Amino acid sequence: MADAFDEMRHPEGGVRPAYAELATWLGQVPPDLLERRRREAELLFRRIGITFAVYGDADAQERLIPFDVIPRVLSAAEWSLLQRGLEQRVKAINVYINDIYGNREILRAGVLPEELVFQNPVFRPEMNGQKVPHGIYVHIAGIDIVRVDADSFYVLEDNTRTPSGVSYMLENREIMLRLFPELFARHRVAPVENYPDELLATLKSIAPATAAADPTVVLLTPGVFNSAYYEHSFLADKLGIELVEGRDLLVKGDIAYMRTTEGLKRVDVIYRRIDDDFLDPLAFRPDSALGVPGLMSAYRAGNVTLANAVGTGVADDKAVYSYMPEIVKFYLGEEPILKNVATWRCREPEGLAYVLDHLEELVVKEVHGSGGYGMLIGPQADPTTIAAFRDKLKANPKNFIAQPTLALSTVPTCVAAGIAPRHVDLRPFVLTGRDRIRIVPGGLTRVALEEGSLVVNSSQGGGTKDTWVLDR
Amino acid sequence: MLSRTADSIYWLARYVERAEYLARILEATQRLTALPLAYTGSTNEWESAVATAGCTGSFYKAYGEADEESVTDFLAFSPANPSSIRNCFETARTNARGVRTALTMEMWDAINGAWLELKRFGSGPFTREELAEFLRWVQQSSLRFDGSAYRSMLRNDAYWFSRLGLFIERADNTARILDVKYHLLLPAQQHIGGPLDYFQWAAILRSVQALTAYHWVYRESLKPWLIADLLILNDQMPRSLASCYENLVRHLDQIGRAYGRQGPAQRLARAIRTRIENSRMDEIFQTGLHEFIGAFIADNNRLGTAIAEQYLM
Numbered sequence: 001m002a003d004a005f006d007e008m009r010h011p012e013g014g015v016r017p018a019y020a021e022l023a024t025w026l027g028q029v030p031p032d033l034l035e036r037r038r039r040e041a042e043l044l045f046r047r048i049g050i051t052f053a054v055y056g057d058a059d060a061q062e063r064l065i066p067f068d069v070i071p072r073v074l075s076a077a078e079w080s081l082l083q084r085g086l087e088q089r090v091k092a093i094n095v096y097i098n099d100i101y102g103n104r105e106i107l108r109a110g111v112l113p114e115e116l117v118f119q120n121p122v123f124r125p126e127m128n129g130q131k132v133p134h135g136i137y138v139h140i141a142g143i144d145i146v147r148v149d150a151d152s153f154y155v156l157e158d159n160t161r162t163p164s165g166v167s168y169m170l171e172n173r174e175i176m177l178r179l180f181p182e183l184f185a186r187h188r189v190a191p192v193e194n195y196p197d198e199l200l201a202t203l204k205s206i207a208p209a210t211a212a213a214d215p216t217v218v219l220l221t222p223g224v225f226n227s228a229y230y231e232h233s234f235l236a237d238k239l240g241i242e243l244v245e246g247r248d249l250l251v252k253g254d255i256a257y258m259r260t261t262e263g264l265k266r267v268d269v270i271y272r273r274i275d276d277d278f279l280d281p282l283a284f285r286p287d288s289a290l291g292v293p294g295l296m297s298a299y300r301a302g303n304v305t306l307a308n309a310v311g312t313g314v315a316d317d318k319a320v321y322s323y324m325p326e327i328v329k330f331y332l333g334e335e336p337i338l339k340n341v342a343t344w345r346c347r348e349p350e351g352l353a354y355v356l357d358h359l360e361e362l363v364v365k366e367v368h369g370s371g372g373y374g375m376l377i378g379p380q381a382d383p384t385t386i387a388a389f390r391d392k393l394k395a396n397p398k399n400f401i402a403q404p405t406l407a408l409s410t411v412p413t414c415v416a417a418g419i420a421p422r423h424v425d426l427r428p429f430v431l432t433g434r435d436r437i438r439i440v441p442g443g444l445t446r447v448a449l450e451e452g453s454l455v456v457n458s459s460q461g462g463g464t465k466d467t468w469v470l471d472r
Numbered sequence: 473m474l475s476r477t478a479d480s481i482y483w484l485a486r487y488v489e490r491a492e493y494l495a496r497i498l499e500a501t502q503r504l505t506a507l508p509l510a511y512t513g514s515t516n517e518w519e520s521a522v523a524t525a526g527c528t529g530s531f532y533k534a535y536g537e538a539d540e541e542s543v544t545d546f547l548a549f550s551p552a553n554p555s556s557i558r559n560c561f562e563t564a565r566t567n568a569r570g571v572r573t574a575l576t577m578e579m580w581d582a583i584n585g586a587w588l589e590l591k592r593f594g595s596g597p598f599t600r601e602e603l604a605e606f607l608r609w610v611q612q613s614s615l616r617f618d619g620s621a622y623r624s625m626l627r628n629d630a631y632w633f634s635r636l637g638l639f640i641e642r643a644d645n646t647a648r649i650l651d652v653k654y655h656l657l658l659p660a661q662q663h664i665g666g667p668l669d670y671f672q673w674a675a676i677l678r679s680v681q682a683l684t685a686y687h688w689v690y691r692e693s694l695k696p697w698l699i700a701d702l703l704i705l706n707d708q709m710p711r712s713l714a715s716c717y718e719n720l721v722r723h724l725d726q727i728g729r730a731y732g733r734q735g736p737a738q739r740l741a742r743a744i745r746t747r748i749e750n751s752r753m754d755e756i757f758q759t760g761l762h763e764f765i766g767a768f769i770a771d772n773n774r775l776g777t778a779i780a781e782q783y784l785m
Contacts, residue, residue, distance in 0.1 A: 223570075224569055224570050233572055233573050236573060237573045242473075242474050242477075243573065244474060245476070247476065248474050248475070248476050258474060259474065259475040259476070259785065260473060260474055260475055261473050261474075261475055261478045261629060261633070261727075261731070261783040261784070262731050262733075
């Protein structure tokens with residue numbers, strides 16, 4: 001990965017314009033300042049973490065995701081490209097899911113193989129022919145983006161179910177504003193703090209027609225034992241809405257209510273952070289204690305809106321991902337602005353043959369996998385691991401796709417030895433409401449802290465950075 | 473607000489109050505049993521401590537005999553006793569965590585800090601010094617939590633529900649002491665001034681943190697009817713039944729006004745307060761102190777149920 005694109009420095013020396021101020025500043029600050037600020041940041045996070053501790057104190061410390069104090073900077077031009085690309089992609093995804101549960105034109109046109117949809121466990125037959133409010137299925141999307149050179153941004157994953165991480169985007173900025181006021185004075189950084197406002201506006205805009213003028217929005221969490229509970233309570237607090245569990249809700253006459261001290265109160269929009277499977281024990285998993293009996297019935301009657309809608313999983317598995325450029329072209333008649341990483345589908349014989357021949361140089365992923373688990377990184381794996389994986393792959397080729405190992409861009413990062421380049425990705429959050437699409441400039445930058453590592457997942461030793469979008 | 477949130481806040485306050493009460497019972501009992509037998513009589517004070525804590529049934533399922541070791545373990549640390557001090561803090565913190573955003577930072581710090589510190593004490597066996605330190609710590613933690621709530625919460629329904637929990641629990645605790653010790657206060661035992669009763673009476677007052685208050689209010693040596701008066705009818709005394717009900721009525725009225733609706737809980741609370749206000753000590757003794765207290769405990773439980781049905785579920 002020696003030739004990875006560095007977002008701050010040109011290979012021949014010199015600094016890219018967006019990083020000019022930051023590079024100058026990094027050259028001026030006393031060497032121990034960054035380390036001092038890093039410790040302060042950790043203290044602040046720990047305080048928030050402990051204050052909100054989801055698990056006991058020992059666990060809370062383990063749970064702390066490392067934070068790097070050097071921001072990742074994007075120029076206004078880069079962001080505007082990303083923004084257009086993201087809007088296009090999410091628009092296409094919404095039309096696509098409507099089509100899948102509607103006329104299925106894309107299947108009839110033969111663009112997408114039928115079994116990829118119908119044999120997909122996340123396909124929800126319950127949604128067939130179902131009208132969702134304003135035709136929006138994915139209200140909140142987290143699109144994972146990587147970069148390989150000055151001009152090329154690739155989408156790595158479309159997270160269209162219940163994407164998380166936005167609380168880190170917001171907290172990272174708060175901490176940076178506290179620790180580096182002088183650095184902010186030298187830049188014009190687009191704010192992200194209005195995200196909760198934009199989210200609330202989005203959620204209110206999709207309320208059912210029968211709702212009151214000022215609809216009641218709630219956030220549905222699986223409860224305190226969920227690993228993202230902190231984010232759920234953080235968001236509910238920032239949005240000023242009730243954080244409810246399944247047992248706080250009930251459905252009567254196809255209307256959803258929450259139990260309050262003033263009696264039952266109608267609920268119009270549910271920002272749910274629990275999976276389809278657990279939403280309603282009458283419709284999906286009967287053993288789910290997290291859900292609300294009858295919720296699907298109220299939903300299908302159009303009396304309550306779920307965000308995201310049910311069945312959006314058909315847009316975020318990795319086999320469907322490989323068709324995303326075709327999906328964009330099919331529905332919008334446009335060339336995709338954001339590229340897809342070249343993907344071999346092992347379900348196709350020629351794809352499988354190529355992958356088996358090139359295992360040493362490819363990343364092989366499970367179609368439904370996430371979090372960096374169950375994947376093979378060919379160039380970093382030893383022959384035994386590769387041989388074992390080869391057997392797994394041959395046994396069930398449909399379950400896998402393969403991609404080349406991308407040279408993810410790098411950003412200067414504080415490490416034990418000083419400042420060194422580390423690989424990053426980016427998860428911007430795209431909000432789709434009745435009126436328009438909203439994207440706050442930036443997102444969550446995840447960084448692989450190990451030298452040479454490409455795995456940015458927090459479950460695998462990744463950290464996070466604040467992401468700055470400049471006004472020029 | 474969500475019923476579950478109100479319920480958690482209500483029980484959070486109840487459990488913290490209960491932990492403090494248990495600590496004071498243990499302290500008072502320890503003090504009493506440290507006296508020579510001639511001063512206290514031959515009653516088993518540890519047995520009576522279990523009764524005062526209201527868990528006689530579950531205690532004898534776990535232990536054969538009530539002595540210092542078994543009772544201290546059961547009331548302070550036992551994981552098997554859902555109302556042990558340890559479990560009170562556990563449950564209080566679980567409730568707090570579930571409604572984290574409805575609490576102020578200060579309240580969360582107080583309860584979470586107490587929960588973290590509880591681990592420092594381990595689970596015994598304790599030396600007497602360690603136990604004394606532990607019991608003092610429990611009372612301080614409760615004070616800190618209560619003070620945080622009082623000083624930092626907005627005066628809205630969340631605050632009122634936390635007060636309801638506190639005063640229902642406090643009224644229950646004071647009534648339970650009277651229920652177990654009523655015989656010591658009966659006028660039938662007219663050998664006033666005997667050393668035996670003096671120390672028992674002092675122990676009752678200590679259990680509700682009222683020994684000094686007694687002297688300030690009555691400026692008299694300990695008299696059983698005055699002790700009963702202080703704990704039942706005296707509205708200056710923050711742990712008296714009268715004072716608890718004055719608060720319960722006030723906070724229920726605030727909730728009723730805010731929600732624009734009164735209900736069975738408001739009516740019941742007012743009825744109980746009126747009964748207390750209209751009572752005179754000599755009448756209570758005439759019709760039976762034990763009966764009076766027994767009826768009060770039942771009433772207080774009924775109010776707890778009415779609050780739960782009206783607001784918490």
